[in-house]
Amino acid sequence: MRGFLASSIGVTCAAALALPLTLPSSGARAETPAVQSQAGRSAESVAGSTQSLPLAPLGSDRSPGGGASGEQGLLQREVRPFSLVGVVWDDPDDELNGSVQVRTRATGTDNWSAWQAVETHNHEHAADPDAEERASGRVRGSTAPLWVGDSDGVEIRVRGEAEKRHGGEAARDRAIAGAPAGQALPEGLRVELVDPGAEPAPLAARPQGAQTAALTTESAAVLPALSRQETEADLAAARGPESAGKAKPYVGPRPRIITRKGWGANEKLREKKFAYTKTVKAAFVHHSASGNNYSCSQAGSVLRSIYRYHVKSSGWRDFGYNFAVDKCGNIYEGRAGGVAKPVLGAHTLGFNTNSTGIAVIGSYGSSNPPAAAVNAIARLTAWKLGLYGANPRGSTYLKSGGGNLYKKGRNVRLHVISGHRDGFATECPGIRLYKKLSKARSTSARLQGR
Known part of the structure; x- marks a missing residue:
């Protein structure tokens, strides 16, 4: 079985990833390698195939x-x-x-x-x-x-x-x-x-007290959780001296995040450039609809498979969602470009601009989402939305880019934490998960100190 090792990789540090900077937007058929036995795969197969x-x-x-x-x-x-x-x-x-x-x-x-x-x-x-x-x-x-x-x-x-x-x-x-x-x-x-290919090789944990100034999502398998005080200090440092004397931000502590390197994303698959939007005003919650027959040790394999399916099969530039959450509450970096930055995703047709997309791995139309997954949504949104001043209990306006519920150009009032079905006529994120979003909103706001 392809075990997921990244969740046990320790990375100990006190420094934060560089926090949000608004960056300008940037603007094949599948492989069929020779037949191989399960025991003797080629180097190409280690990276996955379709x-x-x-x-x-x-x-x-x-x-x-x-x-x-x-x-x-x-x-x-x-x-x-x-x-x-x-x-x-x-x-x-x-x-x-x-x-x-x-x-x-x-x-x-x-x-x-x-x-x-x-x-x-x-x-x-x-x-x-x-x-x-x-x-x-x-x-x-x-x-x-x-x-x-x-x-x-x-x-x-x-x-x-x-x-x-x-x-x-x-x-x-x-x-x-x-x-x-x-x-x-x-x-x-x-x-x-x-x-999905083989698991990435285990990475050595960063020793206690090691220099962390160069820590990025490219150099670490896991971004460790920060306390709320550490998160606020990092946010103040990122905003510079002009933030001195301003009111304390409502931002939740950064949760532990398994990076793309941690779950083994092959960076050669995606487009090299990144695309950004201006800000993050809302979070859309999804389910991957990929079924619940996976163990948390297989989550990295599931993500690598969905990533390859999005890029090589569906023709997208990268993994569609900005973040993913597994049934055990582990949080994963999704689309590349920086977990703290306003990366433009491909998750909610018509409302990708100024939003972030979070997919819970699984199908939740008839199955209840685990409490750990709902809590992970709350922890992630408390931090991510807090970086941009958004209140998880509140509502906001997003301009529709076109879809089956709202015509292009219409300003639509939405929950700051919305389900996919709020912006598009779809069953996503499954009615059982959708009903848990109220709890996620209240928990997220509490973590922000509201």
Whole structure:
């Protein structure tokens, strides 16, 4: 099993990461290396890999050109080892109206899983319509990724059906236009099988009292927790002499954060440049919809898989969310650019500007989120929002970049800590997690000293 070692790596220091500075905005198909055994992987496989396999018509749709509707998929097939699965298609503006089900075989066994559902609607987790990232020409439509654990066999079926989320209106429009109701599957369907690769080598803990002035997210596997007093002192130092005499900031203590280096992000995958927004006025809470069948020791593998799926399969510039939280309450750096800075993410279509995105790893539509995860949201937002003067109990206004709830350009009043569904018609972050946001808000505000 690929164990996650970073959570046990100690980094002891008293200095903070450089705190927020407003920086100017910056503005392929998957690999298929040779077949390798699980015991003797190549150096390329250590960094992870993706198998991208086209889907074909199933059942009555096997006739030429008959795959636009009905059912497409892949019959049972042995493949190279993978741990996460998703489906992508050519046009990111198309929706997959239907269902996706997958079953997998555990590596080295004859044990096939039961059929598992893959969340079909994922385009709302994306860059805003006019963002440079969206206009790159590399972005594809995609389902949510599903974590299935070490597997070497797959079978998948995608069934089209009439408009799923927006009721009969779209179906009526198709009927008026004379289009068959079943033509719901987008073109270019492919299944993506992601191998997260091996864990990063353990990093030596920084010795007590070591010089920490150069500590950054690139040089440390873990940013240690700071006390509230240390956090306030670092914030004052970052703001300079002009902050002297000003009122004490409402900022929560910085929580312990496992950096990209700590969870083993391959920095060669993402775009080199960073993109920033002006400030952070709100935090959007998500669930990854990747399922709950992971242990906290596997969280790094799950993150590396989602990261590869976002970049190599979906065509995004980097990991979509700014932060991630696992079921044990561990907090992880997401999109690169600096945990204290206003990094522009691709998490809430229409509201990525001046916000930060936090994904709880798992699916929380019918499962309750662990208390540790809800508490981690509170601790993270108390610090991150506090850096920018935002009150977790309050509300704010964000200008919509376009979406299915609010037209582009509309100023929308939102909770400072919102669920994804507050800005877009989606089930995310799952009703069970959404109902816990009130508690997260009150705890976050208390940690800020409000």
